[in-house]
Amino acid sequence: EVQLVESGGGMVQPGGSLRLSCAASGFSLTGYSMIWVRQAPGKGLEWFSYISSSSSTIKYADFVKGRFTISRDNAKNSLFLQMNSLRAVDTAVYYCARGSGDYGGSYMDVWGKGTAVTVSS
Amino acid sequence: QSALTQPRSVSGSPGQSVTISCTGTSSDVGTYGYVSWYQQHPGKAPKLIIYDVSRWPSGVPDRFSGSKSGNTASLTISGLQSEDEGDYYCCSYAGGYTLVFGGGTKVTVL
Numbered sequence: 001e002v003q004l005v006e007s008g009g010g011m012v013q014p015g016g017s018l019r020l021s022c023a024a025s026g027f028s029l030t031g032y033s034m035i036w037v038r039q040a041p042g043k044g045l046e047w048f049s050y051i052s053s054s055s056s057t058i059k060y061a062d063f064v065k066g067r068f069t070i071s072r073d074n075a076k077n078s079l080f081l082q083m084n085s086l087r088a089v090d091t092a093v094y095y096c097a098r099g100s101g102d103y104g105g106s107y108m109d110v111w112g113k114g115t116a117v118t119v120s121s
Numbered sequence: 122q123s124a125l126t127q128p129r130s131v132s133g134s135p136g137q138s139v140t141i142s143c144t145g146t147s148s149d150v151g152t153y154g155y156v157s158w159y160q161q162h163p164g165k166a167p168k169l170i171i172y173d174v175s176r177w178p179s180g181v182p183d184r185f186s187g188s189k190s191g192n193t194a195s196l197t198i199s200g201l202q203s204e205d206e207g208d209y210y211c212c213s214y215a216g217g218y219t220l221v222f223g224g225g226t227k228v229t230v231l
Binding site for chain 2: 033035037044045046047050052057059061095100101102103104105106107108109111112113114
């Protein structure tokens with residue numbers, strides 16, 4: 001079964017850091033771009049990061065640029081998100097998703113169940 | 122980039138059709154044929170139901186259909202069923218390997 005499983009979420013104080021992981025199973029991460037999307041409580045989906053299959057292209061939304069770092073380890077079939085300088089507005093469920101289609105990420109065809117991040121003092 | 126514009130809610134009776142609009146700009150929906158739609162039930166992960174404006178992933182019923190005209194994309198659910206109740210999000214490629222979502226539409230089956 002094709003599956004993505006996120007981990008690493010939790011509660012952290014403002015200004016703190018967290019590292020999220022996304023483990024893929026049932027398919028090889030190699031050859032797929034990967035995407036992070038988040039959803040604040042009661043709010044909509046929000047794209048914020050993309051990484052190409054070889055890590056040669058990385059993109060961030062402005063609101064996380066300079067604070068979050070996306071990376072991957074294809075040998076371990078895993079995707080990562082290092083989140084620094086966390087703010088209360090970063091409180092959300094974080095989803096990893098597999099990118100497909102043209103540009104390697106024009107849509108997301110496999111999603112994890114998400115991991116919750118709460119930033120609060 | 123700014124979020125795509127969707128109606129906050131739509132509703133219909135079982136068997137009826139409902140259409141959700143998704144309005145973007147010439148920088149996203151209007152330029153690229155890469156609009157996708159996602160269905161999300163409460164507490165669950167989003168699920169891809171339409172990609173590349175009007176294509177179905179395997180396993181998605183053809184009651185769901187997508188289209189696009191200019192800067193506006195649309196999702197139509199025909200033969201509405203109780204299990205179709207949930208939130209629906211449009212998403213468009215916006216260039217430079219970035220994506221933009223709509224604010225979401227809550228579908229209620231009366």
